[in-house]
Amino acid sequence: xxxxxxxxxxxxxxxxxxxxxxxxxxxxxxxxxxxxxxxxxxxxxxxxxxxxxxxxxxxxxxxxxxxxxxxxxxxxxxxxxxxxxxxxxxxxxxxxxxxxxxxxxxxxxxxxxxxxxxxxxxxxxxxxxxxxxxxxxxxxxxxxxxxxxxxxxxxxxxxxxxxxxxxxxxxxxxxxxxxxxxxxxxxxxxxxxxxxxxxxxxxxxxxxxxxxxxxxxxxxxxxxxxxxxxxxxxxxxxxxxxxxxxxxxxxxxxxxxxxxxxxxxxxxxxxxxxxxxxxxxxxxxxxxxxxxxxxxxxxxxxxxxxxxxxxxxxxxxxxxxx
Numbered sequence: 050x051x052x053x054x055x056x057x058x059x060x061x062x063x064x065x066x067x068x069x070x071x072x073x074x075x076x077x078x079x080x081x082x083x084x085x086x087x088x089x090x091x092x093x094x095x096x097x098x099x100x101x102x103x104x105x106x107x108x109x110x111x112x113x114x115x116x117x118x119x120x121x122x123x124x125x126x127x128x129x130x131x132x133x134x135x136x137x138x139x140x141x142x143x144x145x146x147x148x149x150x151x152x153x154x155x156x157x158x159x160x161x162x163x164x165x166x167x168x169x170x171x172x173x174x175x176x177x178x179x180x181x182x183x184x185x186x187x188x189x190x191x192x193x194x195x196x197x198x199x200x201x202x203x204x205x206x207x208x209x210x211x212x213x214x215x216x217x218x219x220x221x222x223x224x225x226x227x228x229x230x231x232x233x234x235x236x237x238x239x240x241x242x243x244x245x246x247x248x249x250x251x252x253x254x255x256x257x258x259x260x261x262x263x264x265x266x267x268x269x270x271x272x273x274x275x276x277x278x279x280x281x282x283x284x285x286x287x288x289x290x291x292x293x294x295x296x297x298x299x300x301x302x303x304x305x306x307x308x309x310x311x312x313x314x315x316x317x318x319x320x321x322x323x324x325x326x327x328x329x330x331x332x333x334x335x336x337x338x339x340x341x342x343x344x345x346x347x348x349x350x351x352x353x354x355x356x357x358x359x360x361x362x363x364x365x366x367x368x369x370x371x
Contacts, residue, residue: 052080053183055138055161062179067166071141072152076159079137081105085184086238091135093184094177096169102133105176107140108151109169117148124150132158140176142169185235185243186309193254194232194244194277196225197334201244201277203232203313204330206285210320213256215285218327220254225274226264229254234279236309242279281337282306282315283330314340 056077081104094105097112144166155162165172192205193216204212228246237243252265265273305312316333
C-alpha cells in the first residue's frame with residue numbers, strides 16, 4: 050500500500066469534507082508514510098497541538114483565536130513546533146478564514162493548508178478513519194479466513210491438508226467466509242490486525258473436485274463478510290506417521306504466531322482420519338472466547354487434580370497433618 054500524499058487525501062475527500070486549497074499548494078506531494086499509525090514520533094491527526102507534532106494539524110475557530118492572541122515571539126516559537134519534520138498538512142475547519150501570518154508561514158515552509166467547511170471534530174473523525182485504512186502496514190498470508198462465533202479465525206496448514214473443505218463445512222454450519230487462499234492483513238492499531246479479501250477473490254472458495262464455488266450465491270449474503278479483526282489462528286497439521294498417540298494430550302505452552310509485530314494466539318489441530326475438524330475448530334474458538342474472559346480449562350483441571358491429590362494424601366495419612 051503506498052504512502053498517502055496530501056494531494057491524494059485532498060482528491061479522495063474533497064466532496065465529503067468540502068475541501069479547498071488555502072495556501073502552500075506547491076507542497077501537495079508531502080506524504081504521510083505507511084506505518085504512521087504506530088509511529089511514536091508523531092500522532093496522526095488531531096486539533097492543533099504546538100508541543101506534540103501531528104502529521105495533520107486541525108485548526109478550528111478556537112485554535113485560530115489562540116494563534117491570533119499570541120505575541121510575535123510566542124507565535125514564532127509555536128510555529129517552530131507546529132512546522133515539524135513530520136507535518137504533512139494543516140487543515141482549517143469550520144469554514145474559518147486563514148490568518149495571513151499562517152498562510153505566509155505555510156508558503157515559506159512549503160506546508161499545504163487545506164480549508165474545510167465542516168466542524169473540526171467531523172474532519173478529525175472522518176480523516177482518522179480514512180488514514181487508518183490507507184496507512185496500515187500490510188502483509189498477505191496463505192489460508193482461509195473465517196468468522197466463527199463472531200471471532201476472526203485464520204485456518205492455516207500445508208497444501209491439500211483440507212482447509213477449504215473445512216471452511217465449506219463451517220460455512221454450512223452458519224459461519225462466515227472472509228477470504229480463501231490469499232488473505233490481506235492490515236495493522237490498523239497498536240494491537241489490531243484486520244483481515245480482508247483481495248478484490249479478485251471475493252465470494253469465492255476453491256474446493257478440490259468442485260473447483261471455484263461462489264459462496265454468496267450458494268449460501269446467501271450472510272455467508273460472506275467483507276473484513277474482520279484477526280483474533281485466533283488454527284493451524285492444521287498432520288502428525289508424523291499419522292500417530293495421534295505421540296502428541297501431548299495436555300499442552301501447557303501457549304502458542305502464538307507473530308503477524309506484523311503482533312503475537313496472535315495459535316492452536317495446532319492434528320489432522321487424522323475420523324476427526325471432525327469443524328467441531329474441533331468451533332470448540333477451539335469457544336475455548337479462546339473463554340480464555341479472553343480469564344477462564345482456562347486446562348488450569349482448572351490441573352488445580353482440581355492437585356486438590357484431589359491433596360485430599361487423597363490427607364485420607365491415606367491423617368497423622369502427618371496433626
